Amino acid sequence: MSDSLDAYLILAGLLFAIGSFGFLARRNAISMLMSIELMLNAVNLSIIAFGAFIPELAARGAIIALMVMAVAAAEATVGLAIVIAIYRNKKTPLVDEYDAMRQ
């Protein structure tokens, strides 16, 4: 285990970059949800790293990370439910064909 905060932050930044690229580049709603999870985990990682390296934060970093995980789980549930509901109507998982609001 490296004792440098920077390494964790770089890893978190890379994960976040991969997640945001996935969210921007992929057309599949399921992939986009997975990208969102990736970004959330990147943020989680950075929070835990801060919590471990900065003594004043004590256990708070871990608590915030737990909360983010709970929120992420809820978000994934709702997001998947919506995607499945739309899929039943549109017969496609591709988000650029979800254009009912445009017309």
Next chain:
Amino acid sequence: MSLESLAPLLLVLPLAGFLLTAMIGRRLGKAAHWIPVLFIFAVWVIAMGLVFNVLGGTAPLLEGTEETHGYVIRLFEWIPAGQFVVEVGILIDPLTAALLIVVTTIGLLVHVYSIGYMSHDPGYWRFFAYLNLFMFSMLLLVLSDSWLVVFVAWELVGLSSYLLIGFWFRKRSAALAAKKAFIVNRVGDVGFALGIMAIFVNTVAAGHPTLNIRESIELLLGNGDGNPIPLFVVALLVFAGAMGKSAQFPLHVWLPDAMEGPTPVSALIHAATMVNAGVYLVARANPLFASAPDAMVIVAAIGIFTAILAASIAMTQTDIKRVLAYSTLSQLGYMFAALGVGAFTAAIFHLMTHGFFKGLLFLGSGSVIHAVHDEQDMRKMGGLRKKIPITYVTMLIGSIAIAGIPPLAGFFSKDEILGEAFKFGFYWVWGIGLFVAMLTAFYMFRLMGLTFWGTFRGPQAVWDKIHESPLVMTGPLMLLAIPSVFLGMALGLPLGDSTLSHWLESTFAESEHLLDLPHGDYALLGIDGGLILASVAAAAMGLALAWRLFGVEIGGIRLGAQPERVRELSAKVPFLYRASLNKWWFDELNHLLFIRIGGKVADALFWFDRNVVDGTVNGIGRTTIQAGRGLRQVQTGRVQNYALGIAVGLLVMAGSYLILAGSR
């Protein structure tokens, strides 16, 4: 239970009568008159009791006065809004009492008369409902002690007048006349409303905002020159309202047209009560006028001008009701002339006597019109004396009374106006008034000659069917004939120190003091006797002239009509004749001013509104729509585009934060 506690019933009963009749009158059919007539009878009884107490001096003294007896009854607070408080209350002082006599008595008699006159009308119940609404409004007007409530009543009498003029609203001319009356009245009402606001502003300056009539007048007088709005302006604004309601020049055009309404309405509203509201208003506000003598001169000038203008028109009209309408205008002009010269008591005196004899004449003309099958053109009448004797005798009494022949009612009041105008130094008012007195006698006996004397000029079939009206109609005529004969003697004697002047002494004392009017002793053998002789001579001349031209048949005096002489005479003064016949073209003038020229102005304003104002507003709207249409392209509906926007925004914010933080 004291009589005082019954006073609110004066307002409650007519209002209840109106509401009840309006709700269930249709079902009552021909019995619809019972509620309104009985209610008004009760009102009359209560009013007479109150009047007796106030004028007899058994009522308590009014607060803040030494000799004015009367009642002040607080009813409720209408608008309690901080400093601005409007209370609804009843004030019965001698002036109100004088008006109450006229309003309730004639109101009652007209209600009874209408039972006969309107008996064949399908809108029977509606008519009585409106009549009660009018009685409520008129009583509210004379009883209220607050300017704002007076204004509300002012509009209410206007409304009931509108409803009753347009009673036969399927007749186009009636609907138009009602509209005309309403609109012309609005012009004056604007002035009155502004006047009330000015009074309020002035009371604020006095440190005690109030709309109570007696209090506010005292405050305004106390302010003296410290009023933000000068009393001259206040007086003229109030007078503007009076001009509209009392149909003074140039707002006189609505009253003759108002004759489209049923005749009892003409008698009640357009002769005896509502048109007197203006006179009442000026008399009520008399100290304001007395402290602005310039305004009084304007009142006198407009009054006497209306008097001669209307009298000149009345001379040639052929519609029996129109002659009486112009006569009413002319007599109202007298009243304003009297107010203007400072003869307040004389004005109220003439208001009372005129109310009775003009009410009588109008009801009589209604009986005539009834008899000759709704014919109003006097050229198709004549010789009716033999067929409808009661109507004839009562109308003859009314005519003598209005002509100013002693000792009937009109003589006393008119002579008092003319005499005081002369003694107070308004010689021009006196001179014109004297001439108008001659014209008055002339046109009234022209009316009598054309209607009752000579031979019938209509179709024979109508003549055979002419019959006297039923007792329910002739009864009120006979009852009105009594005051037409005796009211002048009852109120006007002894000359120079009359009963009425004692009654109203305290009401007008302050103004007479302010105006510093000359108070010589009454000299029957000196100047006053001379003035009486002059006015009687003027009346006699007019009467003799009318007899010569249009005939007369009273007892031994019998003269034939001379239609050819009439034609000759009118051909000699073609301009005057045409002017009189065409009412001095005032309707045409109004048409030109307000419909032709005013219409052009309105068109121009409409163009401006449509092109400039609407153009600006629509332009803004169109620009917004176009901008939205353009900006809509940004919204692609693709989630990734939005997400890219979010990511770029985040980068920009984070980057700029880093740059700013680094540069520090």
